[in-house]
Amino acid sequence: MGMKDQIRVVPDPVLRQKAEKVGEITDEVRQIIEEMRKASLDWERDHPHEMSAAMAAPQLGYSKQIVIVRENNDDKDDASFVALINPTVIRTSSKTKRDYEGCLSVPDIYGMIERPEKATIEATMENGDEVRIKATDGTARVLLHEIDHMNGVLFIDHIRGQKKAFYRLDDDGKLQQLDYSEVENNKSLWGGE
Numbered sequence: 001m002g003m004k005d006q007i008r009v010v011p012d013p014v015l016r017q018k019a020e021k022v023g024e025i026t027d028e029v030r031q032i033i034e035e036m037r038k039a040s041l042d043w044e045r046d047h048p049h050e051m052s053a054a055m056a057a058p059q060l061g062y063s064k065q066i067v068i069v070r071e072n073n074d075d076k077d078d079a080s081f082v083a084l085i086n087p088t089v090i091r092t093s094s095k096t097k098r099d100y101e102g103c104l105s106v107p108d109i110y111g112m113i114e115r116p117e118k119a120t121i122e123a124t125m126e127n128g129d130e131v132r133i134k135a136t137d138g139t140a141r142v143l144l145h146e147i148d149h150m151n152g153v154l155f156i157d158h159i160r161g162q163k164k165a166f167y168r169l170d171d172d173g174k175l176q177q178l179d180y181s182e183v184e185n186n187k188s189l190w191g192g193e
Contacts, residue, residue: 003039004046007059009105011191014058016152019065022085025128029066032057033083033126036068041079043104049173051076052104054142056149059105067146073138084123087147090132092116097137100167100175101145101155109183110167110175111159115141156189 040052057066159165163180
């Protein structure tokens, strides 16, 4: 069993929990970060048309406020990630943009999501340094998506009820719009509501 097989997918309840703040960066925290890196890259090896841009600890079953973010989203060969602990959104721009998002924990579904174009994030680095990140465009989107995981929110929650916002990747790596009836009452996506 590879690390990718440990990635939690909907409707796993850990994905809907508010993650706990990390008090101290211990060996356990560093081990979780390493497992997240390995699982992201293991998943990516099985998905030739996709890239693992980031991951949140709840996606591996750890209800902790830890995310890893790919340092270079333009180069699949660059496998370096930066870890952010207790990431918090300080502010976002009022100007928004719609773009595609997917998630390792929501297999085979993509969405057209509206998010702020800019975001300022505060977090603690793996080495304990405090940072303030002023992110724009794709980086802001990735960070906001991962911080949503800290609050038990998935990208699909932002587009529930939007009939033309759901997509699936075809065998050629092209996004095709889904018929909303495929997702509307899908209990694995929305839980047992």
